[in-house]
Amino acid sequence: MTPLRRIAVIGNSLPRRCGIATFSTDLQRAISNSEPNLQTCIVAMTDHDQTYDYPASVALQIKDASVEEYVAGAAFLNAGRFDIVCLQHEFGIFGGEAGAHILELLSRLTMPVVTTLHTVLAAPTAAQRAVMERIVEMSSKVVVMANKGRELLRNVYRVPDDKIEVIAHGIPDFPLVAPDEAKAKLGFSNRSVILTFGLLSPSKGIEVMIDAMPSILKRRPDAVYVVLGATHPNLVRDQGEAYRGSLMARVRKLGVEDHVVFLDQFVYQATLLEFISMCDVYVTPYLNEAQMTSGTLAYSFGLGKPVVSTPYWHARELLADGRGVLVSFGDAMGIGNEIAGLLTDGPRRQAMRERAHAASRSMTWERTAERYMTAFDNARHGHRLKVIARARPDAIAPHRPAVPDMQLGHFLSMCDDTGLFQHAVHSVPDRAHGYCVDDNARALLLACALNEPGEHPLSESQTGRFAAFVQHAWNPDTRRFRNFMGFNRTWLEDKGSEDSHGRTLWALGECGRKDASRSRRRWAAALFAEALSTAAAFRSPRAMAFTLLGLDAYCALTPDDQRAREIRHSLADGLVSGLDLVETPDWVWFEESLAYDNARLPQALIATGLATRTPAYIDAGLRTLRWLMTQQTTSTGHFRPVGTTSFGQLRKPPGAFDQQPVEASATIAACLIAWRADGDAEWKAIAARVFSWFFGGNDLSVALVDSDTGTCRDGLHPDRANENCGGESVVSYLLALAEMRQLVRANINPTNPVALRAIGA
Incomplete structure (x- = not known):
């Protein structure tokens, strides 16, 4: 593990007059002096509209009553790539009920948090307990200065002993002198x-x-x-x-x-x-x-x-x-x-x-700093992927079945005789925005997934509806699929994006392999072959990845199609070349920024590498997926998908919001194919952790899914869930659910060849 380079202390700071300010300042100085080339700073809480002449060690101040400044503080720390944040917690120095505003900052951090608890209440109010439990949950380590603190954390707050460190309050190294x-x-x-x-x-x-x-x-x-x-x-x-x-x-x-x-x-x-x-x-x-x-x-x-x-x-x-x-x-x-x-x-x-x-x-502060540095190293080690993924694959979320039954009620309510609607107002289909081939291709993928053993296939008319939409989207004049259609069945464009074309090829490839109808399988393979040549010139990494996923199915059906094999290698080589150009030790990715459906890129490379027996593709896919998971995992171990606020930001840590179901679905699929590639059960555990995001294992501890109806909300805002339940969201959840259900069946009967084949094992 590389040495710690940047550490931020959150607390009060001198010249503010209080004990936490003195402690935070002394701790920051002691840590700074403990190692050469170590950069430290303080993020200072400023109270009640006061102003202070802070020293240079204060890199940022936050007004205690301003939620926006807590959010900005998290962005500052993430952008600064701090290795550790050390929070000084005391009731009364943070805004909100029981100091709840600090949760807005902690929930957005991408690095480990070590929290010093200056007070541990034996009889907290409900609000104080809730805030304390959330802080402990989001901290990799908690520090107390007396064994009584350890006792209270264990007995009152049920904190595991290995998460608690007892480090004495630091003191100046002063000789014993007469008065x-x-x-x-x-x-x-x-x-x-x-x-x-x-x-x-x-x-x-x-x-x-x-x-x-x-x-x-x-x-x-x-x-x-x-x-x-x-x-x-x-x-x-x-x-x-x-x-x-x-x-x-x-x-x-x-x-x-x-x-x-x-x-x-x-x-x-x-x-x-x-x-x-x-x-x-x-x-x-x-x-x-x-x-x-x-x-x-x-x-x-x-x-x-x-x-x-x-x-x-x-x-x-x-x-x-x-x-x-x-x-x-x-x-x-x-x-x-x-x-x-x-x-x-x-x-x-x-x-x-x-x-x-x-x-x-x-x-002495020198000894105290040494103890903190050890705690920081332990927290960082615990933050790594293998430790993050310790949870059992069936430990999805409290009070929920490990993998719910497949409920299609909301999905079917989002469809009419044309296809799947794009959007909803709450759970009511929104006709104003019509349809798109992206979502109907996803729906066709879901129809294929429901043909797996143990699931209930869609009716012939339902699957045929999505296939018909895809067929109608094909524009032979432009050799591209159209994407957006109004409610009046009028196309709003002559051709869609490279990404929507690639996603449609993916759906066609899977339809050609898994559809229950032999006739529709032949249709899908033929349209795939006709539309594939356009993809040879794609430059969008996601379009390349979606096409590769389609080729994974198509080439298994038509191994003699030489042109398809050539395009397959060309697209995979293109992704690897992009990685070679962009990758640095801190940025292991195909592009200068992160966007949507990120995990589909490593998934496509791993799938292609397995099918073509090309280790370089598999290695690139596994390496980028591991890095992506470090970006999508909080210090407490829960999944935090790349938020839309960071789309297009060059080489910046991902923003926390808005979070969307499509990222969770893609990540689950990528982790399961990674497990298939290297056999490490860690990937299955991570997939389970990601799946729990739908059920409250997320920054807001809010369930996005009603498993009784199959309804899935459109994602997480910084302060609430998005109450709308559109087409992309419900299909993303159901695709993720189908993956997890197949995984459970394989675990229950690992020698069942049908179940293993269903998840590609």
């Missing part, structure tokens, strides 16, 4: 200093510590409690400085004004380390047990400070085994006794300092 020099510099010489730092808010328990000061002063009259930190910006926005004022009033009421110092400032690391260095005891009197992570605790512990704390989750783990002192929540007397005891017992205080400093060496 005297820093005290002198900061104006606290000859004082016993107790310190709390961080953004002020009621959950920090400062009141409890203030209440403890009179008892401390009885034993250490020189003690001073320094409260370092600005009031939390959200609190200032909502209440101003009322909370800080209430604390100062409490100090005055207790008569300890000379022994409590409020330093209303947000300090950066160099100044912060000086303040920590000068304290004799650090205290975190937090009021909430469910505190998974405390950067202030980690930093003070890492500098070798004796810590007195309430037993919130992070403190309970970090300060165990005598590395600190734990006191009950809200217990002012207990905190006072423990702090006074430490301030009056120098040897005990020094021993605790040394234990804390020694125990924290594995937490």
Whole structure:
């Protein structure tokens, strides 16, 4: 595997004033310093229409309430070809209910995601649980900073253990030093200093510590409690400085004004380390047990400070085994006794300092960055195709049969005595757009597929209707098939595109091989032979591929047609030549861009290679299909077909939307012929994963198919399914279903020659 080259951290960033901003900035710097030639950046969340003078390390900012900017953020990361995205998740920094807007970004990413969970709630609301579960699902790895986080993820959210990494909060690599020099510099010489730092808010328990000061002063009259930190910006926005004022009033009421110092400032690391260095005891009197992570605790512990704390989750783990002192929540007397005891017992205080400093060496940012880099490599390895395809072939989607029965009700409702309508309004045929040979050729392919064992063939009149449409589409004057026809049966053009001609040849080839009617098989073979010569000059890679798929059937029927064999090799060589011209290590494809029906190109080459015993065709087909699957698979392993928004974009990662059923159908067929070519069962598993796209195994977790009626919606928009159920969509689903049903029959009875022949084995 190539070394990691580009890593993006999503979170808050300094100079925004919050713990996530500090952590994200420190993590990005540590990762950047961990490897030479490694490029890192931050995608910064900006809150409540604020503006910040971000440093150069912030490559993009996203306004937390703007869904459009989350979508744009995903496009930026995909276009930048980042190897890993490292998300910093905390409730409250992303927009939407329970921070749901971040899902709009994550669902569109093409690279693995490693998410650091700064909070794991033991009793989440329904919305919080839903968002958390989706984030975990879309992450290749999740990182927590305490074993309690691992326990909650396993027991509350059912996250598998091998997906969870416990990596301690990073700390500066700072020597163990006596506090005297820093005290002198900061104006606290000859004082016993107790310190709390961080953004002020009621959950920090400062009141409890203030209440403890009179008892401390009885034993250490020189003690001073320094409260370092600005009031939390959200609190200032909502209440101003009322909370800080209430604390100062409490100090005055207790008569300890000379022994409590409020330093209303947000300090950066160099100044912060000086303040920590000068304290004799650090205290975190937090009021909430469910505190998974405390950067202030980690930093003070890492500098070798004796810590007195309430037993919130992070403190309970970090300060165990005598590395600190734990006191009950809200217990002012207990905190006072423990702090006074430490301030009056120098040897005990020094021993605790040394234990804390020694125990924290594995937490330095250098070590933390190493752990993250290992997690990134593991996530990338897990993102590779073989791991993505682990699901059993029958594990299609929850609450659905592995492979439904073939239901043709909607398909037949989309047909009249002319042929298959192009479009529908919801499930109602839309006559305004008439018909096209593309869709009627697909319908003829479906009719052929339904002649396989175990299926129910269409009636003679139904199949004949599609054949008649194809015959009528042939224009002998232009030697091309027309494509578009109005509802009044008037052709709207003299000839269609190369692609529609090639697709019609494909349908004719299959009809010549599989139609139930001997007469219609002869008709199809004759029209194929007449229309084939036009394809010899095709330049469209898809038209070439469709024609090759037709030739696969036609040449099996007429092996003595020398001209057909020549055109077959010419078209296959043309695809391989295009690949040779365009392919690079990062772009293994036949063209400079991706478009529609992409998987038909490798499918055609593999089929041609198998039939003609040409290994070069098979190799090219397998290589391009593997690459295509890396482009069409999300970090969580579900299928994400190339979206229409990226059609024609030169050498750009595919866009996520709009997603269409035709891509899923093509990909299933290509994977199954790849399995036939190299025997790797991985391809069958991938085909099953792609098939689940129809039933909710997609970016929106929305089913596109009603398996009771055979209705298939036209695809996925960024925020919803397309409610229309047109001809192309229903035929694409039914063709995919026919492939999967034949695969299941072959798996059930692998020695059945009829079933094996049905899937080309």
